Amino acid sequence: MSTEAPAPAFDKQDLLPAIAQDADSGDVLMLAYVSQEALDRTQETGLAHYYSRSREELWKKGDTSGHVQHVDDIRVDCDGDSILYLVNQEGGACHTGFESCFYRSLDGERVAERVFDPDDVYE
Amino acid sequence: MSTEAPAPAFDKQDLLPAIAQDADSGDVLMLAYVSQEALDRTQETGLAHYYSRSREELWKKGDTSGHVQHVDDIRVDCDGDSILYLVNQEGGACHTGFESCFYRSLDGERVAERVFDPDDVYE
Numbered sequence: 001m002s003t004e005a006p007a008p009a010f011d012k013q014d015l016l017p018a019i020a021q022d023a024d025s026g027d028v029l030m031l032a033y034v035s036q037e038a039l040d041r042t043q044e045t046g047l048a049h050y051y052s053r054s055r056e057e058l059w060k061k062g063d064t065s066g067h068v069q070h071v072d073d074i075r076v077d078c079d080g081d082s083i084l085y086l087v088n089q090e091g092g093a094c095h096t097g098f099e100s101c102f103y104r105s106l107d108g109e110r111v112a113e114r115v116f117d118p119d120d121v122y123e
Numbered sequence: 124m125s126t127e128a129p130a131p132a133f134d135k136q137d138l139l140p141a142i143a144q145d146a147d148s149g150d151v152l153m154l155a156y157v158s159q160e161a162l163d164r165t166q167e168t169g170l171a172h173y174y175s176r177s178r179e180e181l182w183k184k185g186d187t188s189g190h191v192q193h194v195d196d197i198r199v200d201c202d203g204d205s206i207l208y209l210v211n212q213e214g215g216a217c218h219t220g221f222e223s224c225f226y227r228s229l230d231g232e233r234v235a236e237r238v239f240d241p242d243d244v245y246e
C-alpha cells in the first residue's frame with residue numbers, strides 16, 4: 001500500500017473540514033473548513049487560513065484578534081477528506097475567550113477556564 | 124455569558140462532524156459524522172457511533188473490526204456545530220492499520236507505524 005498522501009478530496013462545496021490541534025499540549029482547539037486557496041495560503045505563510053462558510057471568504061485565523069496559529073505540520077487523513085493542522089496557538093482559539101472551542105461537555109459542564117477576555121480583543 | 128452547552132446544530136444533512144481523540148495520548152484518531160441517532164446511541168452505550176455518509180446508515184465503530192471506541196466524554200464546540208469524542212481506542216482507528224487516520228503529512232511523509240494488519244481484521 002502506498003504511503004503517499006492522497007490529494008485532498010474537497011467536497012461539493014470545494015471545502016474540507018480542518019481540525020486545529022495544539023502541537024504541544026495536544027488539545028483539540030477548533031474545527032473549521034478549508035478551501036484549496038486556504039490550504040495554499042497556510043502552506044505559503046505558515047499561518048492557519050480557513051474558509052468562512054458564513055462570510056463566504058478566505059479567513060486568516062487571528063486577523064482581528066491577533067490570535068494567529070503558527071502551523072507546524074499539516075496532516076491528511078486516510079481518504080483525503082479531512083485535514084489536521086498542528087499549531088502553536090497565540091492567545092486562544094475560541095472567540096469566546098477559551099483556548100479551545102471545545103470547552104464544554106455535551107451535558108453543559110464547562111471543562112476549561114477563559115484565557116482571555118473577548119471584550120478586550122473584539123470591538 | 125452562559126456556559127450551558129448549545130444544542131447540537133446539525134447541518135442540512137442532519138449531520139455534524141465528530142472528531143475522535145484518544146483520551147490518554149491526545150492523538151487525533153479520525154474525523155467522521157454523527158446524526159442525532161448516532162449521538163444518542165453513543166451516549167446510551169458508551170461506544171462511539173457515527174453515521175456513514177457513503178453507506179447512508181448508522182455505524183458502530185468497530186462493528187466489523189472489533190476496534191471499538193469507549194467514549195469517556197463528549198465535548199461540543201462553542202457554536203454547537205461540531206463534536207469531540209474523547210475515547211479509549213481498541214486496536215487502531217484507521218481501517219488501513221494505523222492508530223490514527225492522520226498518519227501522513229500533506230507532503231506524503233508517513234509519521235506513524237501500523238498497529239495492526241488490515242488483512243487480519245477485514246475480510
